[in-house]
Amino acid sequence: MDLSFLKQSEVKAFIKANEQTDVQKLLLNPPTEFKNHIGLIADQILSRRKAKSKLPEWYANHDLIMPPPLSLEQCSSPATGTYKSNIFSGETLVDLTGGMGIDTLYLSDQFKEVHHVERNHQIHEVFVHNLQALQKTNVQAHHTNAEDFLGQFDQKAYFFIDPARRSESKSRVFLFEDCSPNVIELLPLFHQKAEKVLIKAAPMIDVSLAISQLENVSEVHVVSVRNEVKEVLFLLDYQNQTDNEPMIKCINLDTDQSEFCFLTSEEKSIKSEYSEMKNYLFDPNASILKAGAFKLTGNRYQLNKIAVNTHFYTSEQFRENFPGRVFEIIEKDINKKNISKSVPNGKVNVLTKNYPQKPDEIKKKLKVKDGGELYLIGFKDHVNKPQFVLAKRV
């Protein structure tokens, strides 16, 4: 990547002025003076578009150069970066898959000495430039692969790793073996050199399988931002090795919901109490559902569950501090044929769980539109019968 070209003020101005331009048209019909570097310019425009909502501070800083668009898709957000920086701290940190460096930079505030390792030359070069622009003095960038760096590293350290998926077509499957580097193959080296290791995995990872493949897992963090699971973090503790099972922590950032922590053995040891829908419906946040605390959610908040596979909970009374959404039931057993009686203006938000049809199909069939305060909530009850209730958020 010709960084000196991207640093020129007229190039920066052109990129800024063409923020909204159709990139395909620009590639086909580039201005003569930028003809030889139009691919680089197009990438900067595309990456800046992604940065605008994901990394507003980077977008606003014109001294920074953006890495290719894929790096922006893969990097952490400020919310999850900050969250990780509170998980571990120490003397020396090695980020084995540095990428755009968002995680490196957030974590660097917690360590004296930091190493950013990246095997892609272009991404490495961009990071070196941005490091200078951001005046970060405790971070060193290394252009090499994680396996070699770790093999040659001869001191004890904390390691962070956020592996890249090898094939984007496998986006629905997530296994450590399908990623680069393969974390499982690095475990013997971690055993020799790590004080702690923090592994970032994609939301679709199978948490129990991952725990069984890794070693010394002391904590699992299932991190959502506004009810969407963004990442699953595994903390391996080589300083205090025990046979204790890991604490699973479910967190929903950018909300006022408190953390929900549990052990898998706790979840396995209890039974749910089931009932029909009562006055209030409780919908746990996405992190809790991802972590599989299906029985404990009801147990901790003294709620009845609706059905084994319907992860809605209910009670006669409201519960303060429930980590999820709470709805007050207005009408039960809604008759679909007579929906206009319950929803007179035709506006209702549709929400389903373990229901045969998706919200969009239901909206089309019932001829209702999103909006308003009311929610039409579909689910299968304890005798497996699909039903609807009408509710509003508390």
Ligand SMILES: C[S@@+](CC[C@H](N)C(=O)[O-])C[C@H]1O[C@@H](n2cnc3c(N)ncnc32)[C@H](O)[C@@H]1O
């Ligand atoms: C998911 S991204 C990391 C994003 C980073 N955490 C951030 O916040 O910007 C993974 C990065 O690891 C790099 N990578 C993949 N395999 C690697 C390897 N074996 N050694 C070093 N880097 C590798 C990729 O080029 C990519 O930039």
